[in-house]
Amino acid sequence: MICCFECGKRVHDAKIDSDTNNIVIECRRGQLVREGKCHPTQKPVPLMQWCIEQARLRPNARILDPFTGSGSTGVAAIRMGCRFVGIERNSQHFDTAVGRIEAACAERVASFGIKPARRPNS
Numbered sequence: 001m002i003c004c005f006e007c008g009k010r011v012h013d014a015k016i017d018s019d020t021n022n023i024v025i026e027c028r029r030g031q032l033v034r035e036g037k038c039h040p041t042q043k044p045v046p047l048m049q050w051c052i053e054q055a056r057l058r059p060n061a062r063i064l065d066p067f068t069g070s071g072s073t074g075v076a077a078i079r080m081g082c083r084f085v086g087i088e089r090n091s092q093h094f095d096t097a098v099g100r101i102e103a104a105c106a107e108r109v110a111s112f113g114i115k116p117a118r119r120p121n122s
Contacts, residue, residue: 042069072100074097074101074104
């Protein structure tokens with residue numbers, strides 16, 4: 001099953017672009033899956049949360065993603081109360097992932113009514 005990360009729904013149509021030989025996937029609403037995203041194979045966070053749920057991990061489990069990309073698995077892990085270790089060799093994708101995961105951490109901390117500590121100036 002392939003899901004559109006734009007709307008999270010199941011993909012019903014996939015075509016091969018004759019000019020580039022790339023797979024072009026469209027969801028029912030006709031949105032290109034690869035448009036406007038941080039990473040060419042970015043997964044929807046709800047899909048990654050579902051995958052984590054299926055693993056039936058113990059509370060506070062550590063999740064390793066050796067191909068972190070833009071960090072969807074990390075965001076899902078943090079939202080579900082898991083620890084996360086990500087590996088990404090592309091510096092642009094790494095920076096994107098760090099920003100997304102830091103935002104997920106801040107959201108989680110805020111959900112407990114705790115103000116995050118400020119970083120000291122470097």
